[in-house]
Amino acid sequence: MQEEKTVWQKMMSVDRRIIYLMVAVVMIVPIIFPFDQPVRVAERTTGAMFQAIDNFPNENGVFLISADLNPQDQPELYPMLVSWIRHCFHRDIKVLVLCLFPASLGLAEQALNQVATEFNNRAARGVGRRVVYGEDFVFLGWTPPPIVPILGLGENIFDVFPRDFYGDDLRTMPIMVDNRIRNYRNMDMIGSLSASSTPITYIAFAQARFGIRVTAGITAVSAADFYPYIDSGQLTGMLEGMKGAAEYEQLIAEYFPHDDGRRMATEGMSSQSATHIAIIIMILIGNFCYFMQRRVENRRSV
Amino acid sequence: MKRKIPMTIMFILAIWGGISYFVGKTPVRNFDNLLRNRLLLIVGAFAIILGLGSLIFHHSQKIRRKARFWQYSYVMLIALVVTTFVGLFGGVRGEGRLPTIFGGTMLGAHEGKVYAFMNRDELNTFMSNPASYADPDKALMDLPREMDAPEGEQVFLSRYHAALLRQEIELQHAGYEMADEPIPPMISPVSGETVRYRADFKISLQALYEGIMVPCGSTMFAMLAFYMCSAAYRAFRMRNLHAGILLVSAFIVMLGQIPLATVFIPWLHDLRQWILDVPNLASKRGIMIGVGLGASATSFKIILGIERAWLGGGDE
Numbered sequence: 127m128q129e130e131k132t133v134w135q136k137m138m139s140v141d142r143r144i145i146y147l148m149v150a151v152v153m154i155v156p157i158i159f160p161f162d163q164p165v166r167v168a169e170r171t172t173g174a175m176f177q178a179i180d181n182f183p184n185e186n187g188v189f190l191i192s193a194d195l196n197p198q199d200q201p202e203l204y205p206m207l208v209s210w211i212r213h214c215f216h217r218d219i220k221v222l223v224l225c226l227f228p229a230s231l232g233l234a235e236q237a238l239n240q241v242a243t244e245f246n247n248r249a250a251r252g253v254g255r256r257v258v259y260g261e262d263f264v265f266l267g268w269t270p271p272p273i274v275p276i277l278g279l280g281e282n283i284f285d286v287f288p289r290d291f292y293g294d295d296l297r298t299m300p301i302m303v304d305n306r307i308r309n310y311r312n313m314d315m316i317g318s319l320s321a322s323s324t325p326i327t328y329i330a331f332a333q334a335r336f337g338i339r340v341t342a343g344i345t346a347v348s349a350a351d352f353y354p355y356i357d358s359g360q361l362t363g364m365l366e367g368m369k370g371a372a373e374y375e376q377l378i379a380e381y382f383p384h385d386d387g388r389r390m391a392t393e394g395m396s397s398q399s400a401t402h403i404a405i406i407i408m409i410l411i412g413n414f415c416y417f418m419q420r421r422v423e424n425r426r427s428v
Numbered sequence: 429m430k431r432k433i434p435m436t437i438m439f440i441l442a443i444w445g446g447i448s449y450f451v452g453k454t455p456v457r458n459f460d461n462l463l464r465n466r467l468l469l470i471v472g473a474f475a476i477i478l479g480l481g482s483l484i485f486h487h488s489q490k491i492r493r494k495a496r497f498w499q500y501s502y503v504m505l506i507a508l509v510v511t512t513f514v515g516l517f518g519g520v521r522g523e524g525r526l527p528t529i530f531g532g533t534m535l536g537a538h539e540g541k542v543y544a545f546m547n548r549d550e551l552n553t554f555m556s557n558p559a560s561y562a563d564p565d566k567a568l569m570d571l572p573r574e575m576d577a578p579e580g581e582q583v584f585l586s587r588y589h590a591a592l593l594r595q596e597i598e599l600q601h602a603g604y605e606m607a608d609e610p611i612p613p614m615i616s617p618v619s620g621e622t623v624r625y626r627a628d629f630k631i632s633l634q635a636l637y638e639g640i641m642v643p644c645g646s647t648m649f650a651m652l653a654f655y656m657c658s659a660a661y662r663a664f665r666m667r668n669l670h671a672g673i674l675l676v677s678a679f680i681v682m683l684g685q686i687p688l689a690t691v692f693i694p695w696l697h698d699l700r701q702w703i704l705d706v707p708n709l710a711s712k713r714g715i716m717i718g719v720g721l722g723a724s725a726t727s728f729k730i731i732l733g734i735e736r737a738w739l740g741g742g743d744e
Contacts, residue, residue, distance in 0.1 A: 138662070145658045153653070163687035166697055170705075197645030229645075232637040271472045278465050281457065285465045335449065346685065353709050354716060369685050399686040401653065406679055408661040413675075416665050 134419040138412065145408070152404040156396035163395055165376045168366075170356060172373040175341045175363025178315060179213055180381070186305055187219035188313040190279070192328065193234035194226050194320040199345055203319050204233060205371040205391035206343035209378055210317055211241040211263070216382045218255070220301050221263040222313070224287070226272040226324060235291065238265055244387050253384050260299045267291035276327060280310045280336040310338040315362065319343040325352065329360045343370070368394050435733050442731045484508070515633050541567035543617050550618045566617040677703055 131139075167173050179189065191210060195203035214221045223238060225231050242257050249256035257263065266287045269275050278286035283296070290296050297303075306312055316338055318325035325342035333340050339362045344352060346367025355361040365371055371391030378385055441463075448460035487501035536543050536551050538558040543566065545551040554561045615621075666672045683689045684700025729735035 140661075142658045145661055146654045149654050149657045161688075164691055165687045166690055168697075168701070170701075197642040198649030200642070200646060229641070232634055232642065235634075236638075269469070270476070271468065274464060274468055274472070278461070281461050285461065350704060350708050351712060353704055354712050357705070357709055367685070369687070372687070395687060399688055401657075402682050402686050403689075405657055405660055406682060408657060409664050409675070409679075412661045412664065413666050 132419060132422055134415040134422065137415045138419065148408075149401065149404060152400045153397050156400045157393075160393055160396040163399065165369075165372050165392070165395070167373045167377060168370070171364050171366060172370050172377070173363070175365065176213070176374060176377045178339065178341065178362045179210070179219070180217065182217065182219050182314045185218065187214075187217065188305060188307055189214050189219050189221055190310075190313050190316045191221060191223045192226060192316060192318045192320070192324065193223050193237070194230050194318070194322070194324050195233055196227075196229050196321065197233070199321040200233060201394055202345050202367045202371065202391075203321065203343055204237060205368070205389075205394075206365045206374065207234070207237045207319055208241055208387070208390065209371060209374040210319075210343070211237060212244075212378055212382075212385060212387055213374075215241060215245050215257050215262065216254070216378070216385065218262075219314075220305055220307075222266060222301075222307070223263070224266040224275055225268045226275065228268050228270075231268055231291070235265060238263060241387070248384070248386070260294070261301055261304075264296070264299060264301050265291040266296070272324070272327065273331065276331050277335070280332060280338075282309055283307065310336040313338060315339040315341055317341050317343065321345045321348065323348075323351070325361065325364075326355070329355060333360060346370075368398050431736065431739055434739060435736075439731060439733070442727075480508075511633070511636060514636060538562045543567055545616050545618060550616055553618050561617045563617050566615045677707075 167176075182189070189210070191207065193207055195207065211221055211223075213219075221238075223234050225234050242259065242263070245254060245257045248254045259265075267290060269278075269286055275286050283302075287296055290299070301307070310316075310332060316328055316332060318328045318340060320342070321344065325340060325344065328340045332338055340360065341362045341364060342352060342355075343365040344367070346369065349364075349366040352361060352364055356364060365374055368391050372389070372395045375389040375392050379389070444460075444463070448456055484505065487504050489495075490498050490501045491505075536545060536554050536558070538554075539562065541562065541564055543554065543562065545554060664675065666675050680696065681700050681703060683693075684696050690697040726735060730738060
């Protein structure tokens with residue numbers, strides 16, 4: 127006769143649909159009813175990056191953003207891109223955005239449009255300043271393969287991007303003419319936003335050869351890979367996943383109190399925190415059942 | 429011969445790559461730029477053609493042989509054809525030759541002014557005789573520089589131009605809240621009725637991207653969380669000391685990601701940071717040095733022709 131399953135065995139082999147349902151509830155409820163959490167800024171990563179950008183020269187500061195985010199990285203990387211653009215616009219830093227992969231073009235453009243509209247709406251109410259495409263920011267688009275823009279921007283940006291994403295002549299744009307932007311020497315820093323190792327490629331080719339500072343926005347799961355570069359000083363700070371983005375949003379809120387833009391990462395932290403806690407509890411329950419079952423089996427064998 | 433020619437090209441270009449990296453003289457840099465910005469772009473373009481050809485061949489074969497899940501190959505091929513067609517003729521934002529506009533506010537331009545209309549018929553009426561309808565008092569705004577439409581031609585409102593237009597209008601109507609109402613009322617010079625802004629929809633690459641790729645990509649990745657939870661519950665067991673250390677470290681790093689947890693346990697943040705800064709850093713460095721040495725050795729073997737796997741199979 128087949129031995130009846132113990133309660134511990136039953137719990138360990140619980141139907142996966144029940145787990146899925148629990149995860150769904152834990153994820154969705156905090157999205158509908160978010161709870162406030164005080165965000166503590168990590169100084170070596172988020173704080174260092176914020177200070178580096180904040181200390182660009184206000185008039186001629188130029189920040190090149192390599193926005194290599196895909197729809198699947200959107201919850202973590204998109205708020206970072208939005209925060210970087212907001213910070214630059216607040217400080218009157220010129221923003222150049224490029225993509226190394228075509229899948230990123232849509233999100234990069236969406237972020238630029240979103241922040242530009244945000245600023246211009248505020249300017250209409252008499253708060254803050256207005257931003258203009260071609261004067262304050264430009265969207266360079268995409269040129270394959272990735273190594274071409276990474277190395278080419280060190281020599282002459284117009285060889286790689288003669289026209290912007292919309293097909294307008296880049297050479298005649300006020301942002302390029304007024305700030306004399308030609309290559310990395312005329313830029314203050316590169317911000318590489320990616321779920322892969324793209325920031326390391328920028329370090330290896332753009333920083334090692336042309337000496338430009340590099341910072342990164344990465345997914346939480348890949349953050350551990352980038353710590354050696356923080357320690358060696360090759361990365362000027364970094365944003366780690368949604369928490370890093372929420373920290374950056376917190377800093378923007380502190381430094382620019384009139385910024386009423388949507389804080390997407392901070393909103394998402396409730397759901398992420400609840401899910402993390404749920405995963406930890408599930409692992410603990412799974413292990414508890416495992417040890418109890420082993421105890422039952424040991425008793426039986428004795 | 430089939431192997432010697434690619435190996436010779438590879439050897440010369442690999443040595444050149446090294447020289448150009450370390451020699452900063454202008455002629456060397458210029459030639460390097462020429463190779464990179466022109467030759468590499470051409471090679472990249474041909475690689476895309478080769479990749480497309482290979483993809484089409486693979487899926488055609490799958491359909492012909494009725495291989496497992498052959499039906500999905502049709503989805504791939506249809507998506508490829510549609511995307512290419514829209515990209516070539518519809519443009520990135522639906523401003524190509526393809527008449528792909530299915531909505532959007534109808535706008536017309538005349539003598540540097542932009543007018544809004546209820547529908548396409550009104551627009552056509554206006555365009556047939558703009559002089560009789562054009563009333564600067566009923567103009568929506570001056571023609572934005574970015575629109576650059578010739579006099580008398582109709583202007584369709586793309587998503588990008590809509591954003592520009594909204595900014596312009598927003599500035600003209602200071603104090604107006606865009607978030608609640610997308611646009612202030614616009615008077616049609618033809619019928620005199622109020623035109624309201626409608627969301628435009630176009631078959632463009634951007635529309636395909638936002639309508640298909642973004643939701644599909646997000647859904648695929650979001651499903652990972654469910655699988656991960658299920659797998660962690662079933663398989664993450666503290667069977668021995670090593671698994672125990674891994675489990676405890678994972679808990680600390682995960683809890684450190686939760687702002688609320690670091691409020692109740694203040695030292696958790698520092699402990700998480702220590703794990704990432706010390707044990708993680710040491711192991712990562714070791715791995716990176718090993719990978720770097722391995723990659724260098726493999727590169728030398730390829731340059732010197734010892735490693736030939738990259739050439740693929742085939743006869744000499």
